[in-house]
Amino acid sequence: MNSLRMRRGAIAVAAAVVLPLSLVACSDSGGSTDAAAPSTAPADPATASEAPTEDAKPMDGPFGPACSGVPQDGAGSFDGMAKDPVATAASNNPALSTLVTAVKKAGLVDTLNNAENITVFAPTNDAFAKIPKADLDKVLADKATLTKILTYHVVGQKLAPKQLESGSFETLQKGMITTVGSAEAYTVNDTSKVVCGNVKTANANVYIVDTVLMPK
Numbered sequence: 001m002n003s004l005r006m007r008r009g010a011i012a013v014a015a016a017v018v019l020p021l022s023l024v025a026c027s028d029s030g031g032s033t034d035a036a037a038p039s040t041a042p043a044d045p046a047t048a049s050e051a052p053t054e055d056a057k058p059m060d061g062p063f064g065p066a067c068s069g070v071p072q073d074g075a076g077s078f079d080g081m082a083k084d085p086v087a088t089a090a091s092n093n094p095a096l097s098t099l100v101t102a103v104k105k106a107g108l109v110d111t112l113n114n115a116e117n118i119t120v121f122a123p124t125n126d127a128f129a130k131i132p133k134a135d136l137d138k139v140l141a142d143k144a145t146l147t148k149i150l151t152y153h154v155v156g157q158k159l160a161p162k163q164l165e166s167g168s169f170e171t172l173q174k175g176m177i178t179t180v181g182s183a184e185a186y187t188v189n190d191t192s193k194v195v196c197g198n199v200k201t202a203n204a205n206v207y208i209v210d211t212v213l214m215p216k
Contacts, residue, residue, distance in 0.1 A: 085203045086204040105146060123153070124208055152172075152215040164179040
């Protein structure tokens with residue numbers, strides 16, 4: 001009788017040990033999927049920083065309202081002008097035909113094409129049209145005066161947009177011009193606005209302006 005009671009006691013103890021272990025095993029295998037917590041891993045900082053902010057965006061291309069009128073392809077496009085020296089590049093831009101005529105009359109084509117690292121403030125046809133025709137014809141016929149006006153539009157260094165924010169620069173005519181502005185809005189000598197800026201040619205940076213600059 002005592003041995004029978006001992007065997008029944010041993011079986012009960014074994015059952016008490018095995019049952020909890022089996023319940024744990026079932027919980028680990030079957031219930032783990034439903035109880036899984038959602039991932040809270042932080043986003044990859046490298047991926048998060050891929051999109052540049054507007055402030056970080058460099059201004060290394062042409063800007064301004066008149067840039068939309070530049071041909072999309074060919075010699076007169078931005079890519080085309082970048083391959084030619086400045087006088088040749090200007091001759092391929094329809095909006096600068098009056099300037100090109102003036103440069104030819106002054107005999108400055110070779111001077112401008114052979115110069116290195118210059119900035120040209122290039123008046124549009126509309127800029128020249130602001131001058132009364134009789135006065136413009138008179139200037140175009142006077143080579144000395146024309147040369148003085150045209151070389152006043154040329155600075156002997158390449159100017160980046162940042163330099164135009166508040167600057168004073170000596171021109172090839174030996175006079176001074178001043179520039180003010182920010183972002184994509186710049187004014188030269190308080191009167192002439194840059195309408196298409198930072199245009200690259202083979203030897204110059206060009207800022208197309210809406211008013212002819214007159215030296216003192």
